[in-house]
Amino acid sequence: VIYTNEEAFWRQRGTQRWVLRGDTAYFQAIANGRRRRNTIPLLWDRETLLQHPTENRAHVDGFYKALFSTSPRGGLSLAPSFWDPHQLVSDTENAALTAPFSKAEVWTAIKGMNSASAPGPDGLPVKFFQTFWDVIKPEVMALFEEFYVGAIDLSRLNYGIITLIPKVAGASNIRQFRPITV
Template structure:
């Protein structure tokens, strides 16, 4: 179900009326309530041009250049059982054609003159108290529930308390920007599950007729819609919590951190046929496993013994110092440098690369010969 509640501030303006028509047609609105229409009467041509669907309409004319309420309910979705009106409200008692659920929708528009606020609140209060079915109250109350709702510091707390007391007395849930949405979904889901259970009990006993099965399918379809709404609600709620609270040391963060810790914990580990349960044994096993995995393998194959080369054939400390002398740029490619380099290479290969490599402590710094 889609409900549109809009303070249109003048139905006669072409741009706003065109925008209303786009909303109704593109979003497939089921219930529409407008406040401050500033309109005395509506012609059949105006009403039929709003939507491609058939609506049941009623309205309150404006008083001068202010006020006016307009209410419409889609007749192929709801059957309208009754209509009511007052000085500040319009209402319709409707029944959902798919699930046969009855409730009443009330649209209000509060006076801009706050001297009349007490009388305004008394009227919808009396109306709600007379209702025998669930109620949805929507509209522009021209009142605030919290001081933060007002942009200026001039807040009439007596009138604000009067409004909140009216909501509390009627046991209404103040929806605001999604408040109590989770509780509302749970209540609707519980009601649908109860109805499905009644039909299942009938099927187990005397059986269900074709109309009963159609009703059950409709209930299941509505239940799936609620499940999708719940999933979307918690997805947004989770993102909101992370956005507002983040990694602050709050109860929410501690719950998330503890949950991750439990999820990543290793309560036990198998080492072959041995079950490791203590934290110390598990840590030791994991440490040893990765130590063996990344450690160097022992050298294999054939190698020369340490005293294979005679001492006279090994590189002396003086020769090693000569081999590692730095070479300056001006000495490169000169005859003495080339001659010394050739002598060093010959000496290197005479000793044998495999035996001389551990003894030669030549570095690869730039500017030194190979």
Template structure:
């Protein structure tokens, strides 16, 4: 049985190699002389066959990994411990640059991240850029009564109503925070 399974893999690898060779030839022609419409269609057909093989391989490895996980994850095995440690390492920040300084101690990294986000979410105005007094003509400027109306502070109810009216699944803004973040917090 083992040899039969191994032979299936050899045939599949050979077929994949043939398809990769067949797809490289039109790619080289496209770089030098260009391809006709029929050549492009042939290339696309080869590419779709190749994608089927790749999907099959991915499914095989996904199922094989799942079987191993099912058999060994419930037991406190070395395999399970390795997976857990790798996941923890992948999700942690070991070092961080602050300008020219490398931060490696967890407390330094934590305080740097905290101060970054604290500064990012402060309500203080950031200095620097401002418009000159004569940027707009007198007719284009807001009147004193309009200015008073525009500078009235927002009420919490207005802000809550505006945030609740945004579709929760919409794309994040330039700050990379999803709308759900603002609706929840």
């Protein structure tokens, strides 16, 4: 069954020729071509050529950490007169904003998400959370409770997977790639 599904997939992607003759060279060329297109074989770091995947990863990581990090700023404060009194949060609004998350509130947010969206870093699509809400509700609500009381390490939630899209053919400098976060 698996082979039949794979064969159907590749039949749709390529010509009928290799399926009819069992031409694995055609299959290998398609698979290897895609791998070559999606791989960054080398990068230049100023005057140094980086060819090893570990070096490339370290260079990309360092480049984007430096680009997106901020230097600490001390003494930044706004004068009380900066805010218009009508723009301040009322006591009622403050109570609503600082209240613990309710099951209904979390479920409304999950229901409102696009069920066909791509899975997150955990590999679970939104449809999973919508379908199995009754089963996973205690664990999800425990996560929200930990967040509310400040007992959760937010660094594990605040990250993305960066994919580099070349801006030009044959890109070899990190500035020739456009980062997108998935």
